[in-house]
Amino acid sequence: MESIVKKCDVLSCIQPSGVVHLGNYFGAIKNWVQLQDTHSCIFGIVDLHAMTEKHDPAELKKHTNQMMIDLITCGIDPQKSTLFVQSLVPEHVELSWILGTLASYGEVSRQAQFKDKSKRKKEEAVSVGLFSYPLLQAADILIYRAKEVPVGQDQKQHLELTRNIAERFNSRYGDFFPIPEPKYSETPKLMSLADPTKKMSKNIGSKHYIGLFETEKSVRKKVAAAMTDSGELKKGEMSPGIKTLFDMLGQTSQQSDYISLLNDHHNGNLKYQHLKEAVANALVELTTEMRQRRAEAEADISLINDSIREMSFHARKLAQETLYEVKQRVGIKNLSHF
Ligand code: AMP
Numbered sequence: 001m002e003s004i005v006k007k008c009d010v011l012s013c014i015q016p017s018g019v020v021h022l023g024n025y026f027g028a029i030k031n032w033v034q035l036q037d038t039h040s041c042i043f044g045i046v047d048l049h050a051m052t053e054k055h056d057p058a059e060l061k062k063h064t065n066q067m068m069i070d071l072i073t074c075g076i077d078p079q080k081s082t083l084f085v086q087s088l089v090p091e092h093v094e095l096s097w098i099l100g101t102l103a104s105y106g107e108v109s110r111q112a113q114f115k116d117k118s119k120r121k122k123e124e125a126v127s128v129g130l131f132s133y134p135l136l137q138a139a140d141i142l143i144y145r146a147k148e149v150p151v152g153q154d155q156k157q158h159l160e161l162t163r164n165i166a167e168r169f170n171s172r173y174g175d176f177f178p179i180p181e182p183k184y185s186e187t188p189k190l191m192s193l194a195d196p197t198k199k200m201s202k203n204i205g206s207k208h209y210i211g212l213f214e215t216e217k218s219v220r221k222k223v224a225a226a227m228t229d230s231g232e233l234k235k236g237e238m239s240p241g242i243k244t245l246f247d248m249l250g251q252t253s254q255q256s257d258y259i260s261l262l263n264d265h266h267n268g269n270l271k272y273q274h275l276k277e278a279v280a281n282a283l284v285e286l287t288t289e290m291r292q293r294r295a296e297a298e299a300d301i302s303l304i305n306d307s308i309r310e311m312s313f314h315a316r317k318l319a320q321e322t323l324y325e326v327k328q329r330v331g332i333k334n335l336s337h338f
Contacts, residue, residue, distance in 0.1 A: 011146030084315035096139035196240035252282035
């Protein structure tokens with residue numbers, strides 16, 4: 001087999017968590033949609049990562065199918081990009097074993113996300129899968145020889161580990177992997193409306209996030225209940241709650257409202273009620289459009305299934321080419337060696 005490994009400009013993955021919230025959309029997916037026009041992109045739904053903590057098999061299947069529909073709804077376009085499901089490309093796991101032989105126990109156990117997550121577990125045992133998660137993540141990136149990886153700041157340390165492993169591989173077995181560069185999102189990290197000191201996330205409960213497909217009633221209720229003031233503020237200072245509301249409005253198409261309300265804040269005559277109304281209206285417009293688009297996509301579910309299967313097959317071919325070359329270099333057998 002001749003090495004014809006293609007290069008991928010951008011690689012990014014998302015876990016099938018069951019809910020796409022505004023943090024995921026504004027912080028990651030919206031950016032992916034734009035990148036498709038300028039870069040050769042591969043996106044992955046990483047269902048194997050969703051198994052590192054105790055999970056319900058039926059839910060995992062459902063959430064993976066849901067994420068396929070949601071990403072297509074958001075604008076990931078099979079004509080422009082490749083969107084694969086991780087478990088359909090088993091080469092990721094094989095490569096992660098090889099990469100694991102290049103990583104030290106110390107550096108993997110120093111990963112902050114592992115330390116945080118394992119500390120939070122009380123009765124449940126901490127799995128080896130949770131520990132080796134960053135190695136699988138390194139394989140997700142390196143198997144496509146990605147040059148750039150759009151990530152949030154929370155993934156900085158994992159990407160650093162991937163870069164170190166790639167450098168080690170190259171120096172031990174000869175230059176092969178591009179060293180992937182992080183592409184940090186310019187979007188501010190969106191915080192929870194109910195508690196603006198916490199990152200918007202599904203894990204901390206439904207009042208802490210707004211779903212991209214949430215109903216009008218629910219969106220309005222959550223915005224109305226959003227925390228605004230928290231203690232004493234100096235003149236002109238913005239409380240975390242108000243900042244969160246502005247951050248959200250700033251991401252929507254309602255830029256004129258955003259600018260005029262921000263001016264009101266600077267002039268000291270911002271009415272919180274007006275800000276909340278503007279945020280609720282902008283978010284209702286977005287979520288209503290997204291729900292309509294998702295209903296249209298769902299009507300053609302067999303088309304989505306066929307297309308994801310085909311794209312995963314394509315991703316697998318690329319992954320197999322990389323793995324073939326890796327095996328050659330590290331001295332393990334490829335079938336064609338017989
Ligand atoms: P997760 O499923 O939490 O790993 O997130 C998937 C993507 O969404 C990652 O690129 C995250 O950086 C991004 N993301 C998740 N939560 C937020 C948030 N609250 N604000 C901005 N981006 C986020």
